Amino acid sequence: MREELSDLALFMAVAEERSFTRAAVQLEMSQSAVSHAVRRLESQVGIKLLNRTSRRVSTTDAGEKLLAALRPGLGMIRSRIEELRLLGDAPRGLVRLAASKAALHAVLWPRLSQIVQDYPEIQIELNLESRLIDLAGERFDAGIRMREFISPDMIAVKVGPDLRMAAVAAPPYLRTHGTPEHPDDLDHHACIGLRFHSQASTYDWEFERDGEELAKKVTGPFIFSESDVCIEAARAGHGIAFVTEPEVMDDIERGTLRRVLEDWCPAFDGYYLCYSGRRNISSAFRLVIDRLRYDEG
Known part of the structure; x- marks a missing residue:
């Protein structure tokens, strides 16, 4: 029974991380040990739980049903253990996080605000830049990033729901220049670019529909x-901006911005908290991880 519970916990870690490598780093185990445990579990239940390719891991229908059943129970156990661990060690000290403004407003602020109210001896420092900071080199405890920007050797904890991108423009701009119906139409539109830092290329706009994927290099006046300045420029009628959906939902509902190419913007993995598995974790940082963890159940 003890071995079965261990295998279930390992399966859950792999399924949530969508990677044997990241799960092994998180659990401080070898990848082969994690893989062996999942194969043993599949043998015991007599059905395949994970689809494995060279690039990704995903749950089968049976695996998804098992994961949904495990999340509430194992999540509660994890929370109770964390509460007991903290009883004799009141969290205190500084936690340094690097995040974008979009991530702060979309998922972080309500929970971080509550943490410092509940634990007055915790101090949280937030660096709000779009660029990908060297977390270890600049002594940050963790960063909040999209999955695609997280290296495989880092532990990644999902902190928010899936997201969608939104291409938006002011109604006067669309009345004058027309509404793009296909991403290729953006070649004839003013597009407001985003460059995360001075040495980076401008961000390519990525679209997908019915299995067709397109990455557009766009040009425009700015x-x-x-991203918040891109939105300001779009409101002022300078062209089309491409940002995360939560950043512009209020504008869309008010009618100050209109969405275009919506059917080309499917949902994708949202924000993750990422940190090195080789670092020592303080009680304050452990609490932040636990409070920010997103419950998909």
């Missing part, structure tokens, strides 16, 4: 380093 290139900014922060």
Whole structure:
């Protein structure tokens, strides 16, 4: 029974991380040990739980049903153990996080605000830049990033729901220049660019529909380093901006911005908290991880 519970916990880690490598780093185990445990579990239940390719791991229908059943129970056990661990060690100290403004407003702020109210001896420092900071080199405890920007050797904890991108423009701009119906139509539109730092290329706009994937290099009157300024420029009628959906939902509902190419913007993995599995974790940082963890159940 003890071995079965261990295998179930390992399966859950792999399924949530969608990677044997990342799960092994998180659990401080070898990848072969994690893989062996999952194969043993599949043998015991007599059905395949994970689809494995050279690039990704995903749950089968049976695996998804098992994962949904495991999350509430194992999540509660994890929370109770964390509460007991903290009883004799009141969290205190500084936690340094690097995140974008979009991530702060979309998923972080309510929970971080509650943490410092509940634990007055915790101090949280937030660096709000779009560029990908060297977390270890600049002594940050963790960063908040999209999955595609997280290296495989880092532990990644999902902290928010899946996201969608939104291409938006002001109604006067669309009345004058027309509405793009296909991503290729953007070649004839003013597009507001985003460059995360001075040495990076401008961000390519990625679209997908019915299995067709397109990455568009766009041009226009402005290139900014922060998405909120891209939105301001779109409101002012300078062209089309491409940002995360939560950043512009209020504008869309008010009618100050209109969405275009919506059927080309499917959902994707949202924000993750990422940190090195080789670092020592303080009680304050452990609490932040636990409070930010997103419950998909």
